Amino acid sequence: xxxxxxxxxxxxxxxxxxxxxxxxxxxxxxxxxxxxxxxxxxxxxxxxxxxxxxxxxxxxxxxxxxxxxxxxxxxxxxxxxxxxxxxxxxxxxxxxxxxxxxxxxxxxxxxxxxxxxxxxxxxxxxxxxxxxxxxxxxxxxxxxxxxxxxxxxxxxxxxxxxxxxxxxxxxxxxxxxxxxxxxxxxxxxxxxxxxxxxxxxxxxxxxxxxxxxxxxxxxxxxxxxxxxxxxxxxxxxxxxxxxxxxxxxxxxxxxxxxxxxxxxxxxxxxxxxxxxxxxxxxxxxxxxxxxxxxxxxxxxxxxxxxxxxxxxxxxxxxxxxxxxxxxxxxxxxxxxxxxxxxxxxxxxx
Numbered sequence: 001x002x003x004x005x006x007x008x009x010x011x012x013x014x015x016x017x018x019x020x021x022x023x024x025x026x027x028x029x030x031x032x033x034x035x036x037x038x039x040x041x042x043x044x045x046x047x048x049x050x051x052x053x054x055x056x057x058x059x060x061x062x063x064x065x066x067x068x069x070x071x072x073x074x075x076x077x078x079x080x081x082x083x084x085x086x087x088x089x090x091x092x093x094x095x096x097x098x099x100x101x102x103x104x105x106x107x108x109x110x111x112x113x114x115x116x117x118x119x120x121x122x123x124x125x126x127x128x129x130x131x132x133x134x135x136x137x138x139x140x141x142x143x144x145x146x147x148x149x150x151x152x153x154x155x156x157x158x159x160x161x162x163x164x165x166x167x168x169x170x171x172x173x174x175x176x177x178x179x180x181x182x183x184x185x186x187x188x189x190x191x192x193x194x195x196x197x198x199x200x201x202x203x204x205x206x207x208x209x210x211x212x213x214x215x216x217x218x219x220x221x222x223x224x225x226x227x228x229x230x231x232x233x234x235x236x237x238x239x240x241x242x243x244x245x246x247x248x249x250x251x252x253x254x255x256x257x258x259x260x261x262x263x264x265x266x267x268x269x270x271x272x273x274x275x276x277x278x279x280x281x282x283x284x285x286x287x288x289x290x291x292x293x294x295x296x297x298x299x300x301x302x303x304x305x306x307x308x309x310x311x312x313x314x315x316x317x318x319x320x321x322x323x324x325x326x327x328x329x330x331x332x333x334x335x336x337x338x339x340x341x342x343x344x345x346x347x348x349x
Contacts, residue, residue, distance in 0.1 A: 003030070004090070012072050019068035020060050028056035028065075029074060040098050042087040045080065052082065084190060115214045175204050182213050189220050191348040192235045206242060218286065219247035225290040257284050262292045269325050272310035278324040290324065295329040313337060 007013060017025045035055045036042045047055070048064040058065045069075045076083050088095060109126075175183065183203045187196065208216065223246070228234050236246070258266070266280050281347055299305040314330060317337075328334055 003033070006135065014076065016068055016072040016074065019071060020058075022059065028058050031056045032074075032084060036087050037091070037094065038082055040162055042084040043078075044082045044084075047082040156324070174202070179204065179207065182208060182210070186213065186216060186220075187238065189217050190238045190241070191224055191229065192219075192232070192237060195237050195239055199242065202239040202242040216247045219249070221286055222290050225287055227294065258282075258292075260304075261296060262289055265292050265295065266325070267308050267330070268306040272307065272314045274314055277314075277319050280325045291326060291329045294331070295334070298331070298334060309334070309337070 004010070011028070013026055016029070017023055032052075032055060049066040051071075053060075053062040058064070060068070066075070070077070072086060076085055146305055185199060186203060187193070187199065190199075206212075236244075241247075266282065269280060296306070303327050310328070317323075
């Protein structure tokens with residue numbers, strides 16, 4: 001049964017839905033067309049309106065339902081015969097298969113006919129058999145069977161006494177206990193847990209000491225707070241991160257103190273906000289430094305943006321205990337404040 005792709009949005013389907021005031025009208029049509037396929041017919045001599053309603057599983061009164069189908073152009077009456085319009089055109093191939101089935105189906109491939117019945121008796125003569133056979137059977141060369149003349153090379157992957165089956169050689173890690181412990185700390189901190197064996201090899205090749213491991217872990221902390229790693233698809237495999245020495249990225253280097261630009265943002269907050277806003281603890285916090293860098297990235301071409309932003313917040317926002325410096329740095333807060341002078345309750349929602 002063929003149903004066109006635009007069936008649901010077709011104007012005739014929409015018209016039927018409107019006439020019946022029923023969005024399920026397309027299902028009624030599908031029931032009708034399925035009935036045509038099952039009965040191998042699209043013209044019905046004995047289908048009154050009540051029968052039509054039952055076939056289509058319709059809920060409207062039988063006379064109203066048939067009139068809607070007629071008005072929408074899906075069926076017509078030819079005297080007492082109900083005709084499902086154009087069903088035969090859309091399903092010509094299906095109708096042809098019905099005809100072929102009545103004739104015994106398709107002919108065999110290649111046009112070959114089935115062989116006739118076996119003859120009542122055979123001629124009793126051999127067909128294409130040799131008149132004589134070799135006197136003794138052909139023997140396989142004994143050299144192949146002789147282990148001393150053609151020994152099987154030892155399998156380096158299988159030890160003595162084990163069955164000779166194909167197996168991959170597992171790479172035994174050569175990491176020392178101390179290095180293995182460092183890798184466990186690294187792998188636990190890295191957010192993407194895939195291709196562990198490859199990561200072990202990359203880690204072992206670098207061979208980080210405790211100081212370098214601390215740098216790696218701090219860099220991972222900074223990377224995890226960046227917006228790019230908020231999407232798991234953008235997080236590299238741990239082996240890739242190691243091989244590319246990503247802990248040396250300028251944006252990911254974890255300093256021990258705030259940069260001048262980061263201190264300037266903290267100073268701008270302290271200078272602009274009223275005394276009832278919570279002060280900023282100036283002790284270095286890597287996550288706060290990363291948040292400040294993301295905040296500055298919102299307007300790299302406007303160095304005075306932090307001062308103007310905090311002055312605007314001081315003039316239009318009232319303080320709540322949960323709000324403060326870190327809250328104002330969030331992109332969501334920045335966007336909502338920039339959209340207009342709004343009250344705190346509207347921003348916090």
